[in-house]
Each structure stands twice: as C-alpha cells, then as structure tokens.
Amino acid sequence: MALITAAQVGELRAKTDAPMMECKKALTEAExxxxxxxxxxxxxxxxxxxKAASRITAEGIVAAYIAGGTGALIEINCETDFVTKNGEFIALANACAKLIVENNPANVAALSVLSLNGGTVDLARKELIGRIGENMxxxxxxxxETNVKLASYLHGTRIGVMVEYDGANExxxxxxxM
Known part of the structure; x- marks a missing residue:
C-alpha cells in the first residue's frame, strides 16, 4: 500500500476539482x-x-455573448438556485454562449458535441455534475446575426434580452x- 501525501491529494484535486476525500480514495485505490x-x-x-440525470432541473441562468454582429442567449438549468451562483456553472454558461456565436450549432445536441476545454460541452457538463452533485x-x-449592432441585457440571471439596433449610440x- 502506497503512502498518500497531502501534496498528491492537492495535485489531484487541482487537476480534477473533485472533492478532497474522493481524491484521497482514488489515490489509495490507484496506489x-x-x-x-x-x-x-x-x-x-x-x-x-x-444518477443525477433523472432529477428535475427547475432553476437556472441565462448567459449572453456578443461578438460584432453575432450574439447568443443560452439557458442552462440546474436543480437549485444555490448552484446558479456557482462560478463554474456560470463559466460553463458563458463558454457555451461563446461557442454558439463562433460555431452556429443547429440545436442543443449539436452544441453538446462541440469542443470545450479539451473535451466536449457534454463532457464538461457531466464533470461539473460530478463535482457539484446536481443535475444540469x-x-x-x-x-x-445582423449587419448592424446588437446589445444585450440580463435581468439578474433569469431573464435575458438581445436587441438589434442601428446607430452610433451604444x-x-x-x-x-433593458
């Protein structure tokens, strides 16, 4: 049986963002x-x-992203409002909005297979479910898409608006x- 150090647990946790005890158990199992x-x-x-996939996702956030004349609004759901404040959950929503602008996926299934952080959007979502423990x-x-300009407004994290406008006054x- 290998001696597991705090440094090893910390390194594995930094790589996976998994809970500390899960990291220790995995290192013990992996000797x-x-x-x-x-x-x-x-x-x-x-x-x-x-296991989480069968649970209802009734809470969530809306994220917006605009690049030039192209923009996106996305709604990502979770089980509780507590998770809507989680930085990783918000980052996933923002990254997906950016991917939509850059890749123009036809639907959610097409978005799910796009590349994100060395894997796919779906893999990133599942890994986040594993770390947080809630379905998403x-x-x-x-x-x-427009030939003029876009502006967005998010009211809290639940309502998102995107408008097309023409003129110099942003x-x-x-x-x-708003």
Whole structure:
C-alpha cells in the first residue's frame, strides 16, 4: 500500500476539482498513481452524473455573448438556485454562449458535441455534475446575426434580452434591451 501525501491529494484535486476525500480514495485505490487516480475519479464522477440525470432541473441562468454582429442567449438549468451562483456553472454558461456565436450549432445536441476545454460541452457538463452533485441541462439557446449592432441585457440571471439596433449610440441599444 502506497503512502498518500497531502501534496498528491492537492495535485489531484487541482487537476480534477473533485472533492478532497474522493481524491484521497482514488489515490489509495490507484496506489499513489495520479494518472490512474484521475481515471478512477472520471468513472466515479461520471457515475454521479448518471444518477443525477433523472432529477428535475427547475432553476437556472441565462448567459449572453456578443461578438460584432453575432450574439447568443443560452439557458442552462440546474436543480437549485444555490448552484446558479456557482462560478463554474456560470463559466460553463458563458463558454457555451461563446461557442454558439463562433460555431452556429443547429440545436442543443449539436452544441453538446462541440469542443470545450479539451473535451466536449457534454463532457464538461457531466464533470461539473460530478463535482457539484446536481443535475444540469442545456435547455435552449438562440443565436442572432445582423449587419448592424446588437446589445444585450440580463435581468439578474433569469431573464435575458438581445436587441438589434442601428446607430452610433451604444447606450441607446442597452437601454432598449433593458
């Protein structure tokens, strides 16, 4: 049996963002081999994602992204409002909105297979489910393209508006969206 150090647990936690005890258990099972422990965690955390998949996602956030004349609004749902404040959950929503603008996926299924952080959007979602322990789903999105300008407004994290406008005053576009 290999001696597991706090540094090893910290290194595995930094790589996977898995809970501390899960990292220690995986390292113990892998006899100190960090690569093998990562694989063990992937299987275990993926199992959590599978268990969570049947639970209802009634809360969520809306994220917006605009680049030039192209913009996107996306709604990503979770089980509780507590998770809507989680930085990783918000980052996932923002990254997905950016991917929509850059890649123009036809639907949620097409978005789910796009590349994100060395994997796919769906893999990133499942890994986040494993770390947080709540089901999450990408409910819907809308992509906007125009030859003029776009402005967006998010009211809290639950309501999103995107408007098309023509003119030099960006503040007017934001005010109309509001």
């Amino acid at each position: 100190g081999d960090i690569c093998k422990a990562e694989e063990i965690l992937y299987v275990k955390l993926g199992g959590k994602a599978f 789903s990408i409910r819907r999105f809308r992509r906007f 503040q007017v576009g934001k005010d109309v969206a």
